[in-house]
Amino acid sequence: MTDIVLIGPPGVGKGTQALVLADRAGLTHLASGDLLRASIRDETVLGLLAKTYVDSGRLVPDELVVDMMVDRMLSAGDTLLDGFPRTVAQAEELEERLGRVRRRIDAAVLLTAPRLTLIRRIVGRRSCRACQAQYNTYFAPSRVEGICDACGGELVTRSDDNATTAQLRLEVYDNQTAPLVEHYRAAGVLREIDGTGDPDEVAGRIAASLSVAAAEPKVGPP
Incomplete structure (x- = not known):
């Protein structure tokens, strides 16, 4: 089995690369937020339990989130974990649970980019109200400002795609994730990848970094 963790700050292009990597490597893409919402929607046992926390405005406990992720991983085979x-x-907790079934984290891929680039990617995002086509005023603008090239629809901005919120989200990421990055670095499974440039170039860097992953240490019991 192959299990890979994908880490990256808001705006680094993690969502794009997750889909590319999962497709190229034959991995099942497991996004924790999507999985949580699907479990609640489908009224699974774990989903119904998680719903009691969500409905009361409380955070879903780590133990329950890990339960959902591991449950899905065991039925999915090779996986790419996104957002978790x-x-x-x-x-x-994840490593302890995987160790029970003789699985480990093979690699943790960290996508990085300069702070200014991340902020521009966030605040510059635009999407077509009609067809959902994606643009960025800094890196991939539409030919006519505010108008979708594909269908002529209106381009809109998400309410949370502003400089203040972007800074806050990046600070939260830094505070929560810096220790996690060091955890995987100490374990010898971290792959730090430059997330700037053309998406295909970034995907190539990720693929090259993972080509040696099998020979490197892994997180978890032997």
Whole structure:
């Protein structure tokens, strides 16, 4: 089995690369937020339990999130974890659960980019109200400002795609994720990848970094 963790700050292009990597490597893409919403929607046992926390405005406990992720991983085979784990505590709990079934984290891929680039990617995002085509005013603008090239629809900005919120999201990421990065670095499985440039170039860097992953240490019991 192959299990890879994908880490990256808001705006680094993690969502794009997750889909590319999962497709190229034959991995099942597991995004924790999507999985949580699907479990609640489908009224699974774990989903119904998680719903009690969500409905009351409380955070879903780490133990329950790990339960959902591991349950899905065991039925999925080779996986790419996106948005999870977010903290060292979650990572350690995940490793303990995987160890029970003789699985380990093979690699943790960290996508990086300069702070200014991340902020521009966030605040410059635009999407077509009609067809959902994506643009960025800094890196991939539409030919006519505010108008979709594909269908002529209106381009809109998400309410949370502003400089203030972007800074806050990046600060939260830094506070939560810096220890997690060091956790995987200490374990010898971290792959730090430059997330700037053309998406295909970034995908190539990721693929090259993972080509040696099998020979490197892995997180978890032997």
